Amino acid sequence: MTNPVYLALDVPKIDAAKALLNKVKSHIGGVKLGLEFFCAHGHAGVHEIAHMGLPIFLDLKLHDIPNTVAGAMQAIHVLEPAIVTIHASGGRAMMEDAKAAAADGCKVVAVTMLTSLDERDMARTGIGGSAHDQVMRLAELAHDAGLDGIVCSGHEVKAVHKQWKDGFFVVPGLRPGGKATGDQKRVVTPRQARDDGASVLVIGRPISRADDPLAAARAIEATL
């Protein structure tokens, strides 16, 4: 069984990112490079990390008009990402064009509702109802647009998995029991997310900010 843990390398300095990855790489299944890393280090940085041999998840959360997002998808073919994120709220046409522009074999997954938001936050942006209903609605839209799957929290993944049996589900907002949640609001443990149907477990600070990142990665692996 492949390790479902993707380490979120939200580390500003590339040398620190590589040192961290070197420490934990035999206890994770891939690397997630997000906006912080991509804005700081661009294509060259992604190539450097890719040379370390693990699959690359580019968490760029693209959100723009269909033509622009399709152009961005084409511009990252050369990086050969295994997974790329776009925002489901960009709409069906944008998701269809993004998938059509993605490289063969690259999974395109749609962010539904950020794990840092709860229902009060949703209401403030004009979205009524429950987080569960909002995620299910956007999951259906992503499915109909031909995407591979979605990003959601561990609170929703079981229900989405039930409706979308062969979907690919990325779950961030993971905290091993008792760890600080920080800015994350919809949180579960890595084990619960996996048991409920997550395909990929995104874990950042519980490993990267641990006193001993290797011990933290090993401990998480042991719970799976």
Ligand SMILES: O=c1ccn([C@@H]2O[C@H](COP(=O)(O)O)[C@@H](O)[C@H]2O)c(=O)[nH]1
């Ligand atoms: O809804 C989302 C979508 C993406 N993320 C990203 O996952 C990691 C989580 O990091 P932690 O340090 O484990 O909280 C981070 O890179 C986010 O950009 C998310 O948290 N929620």
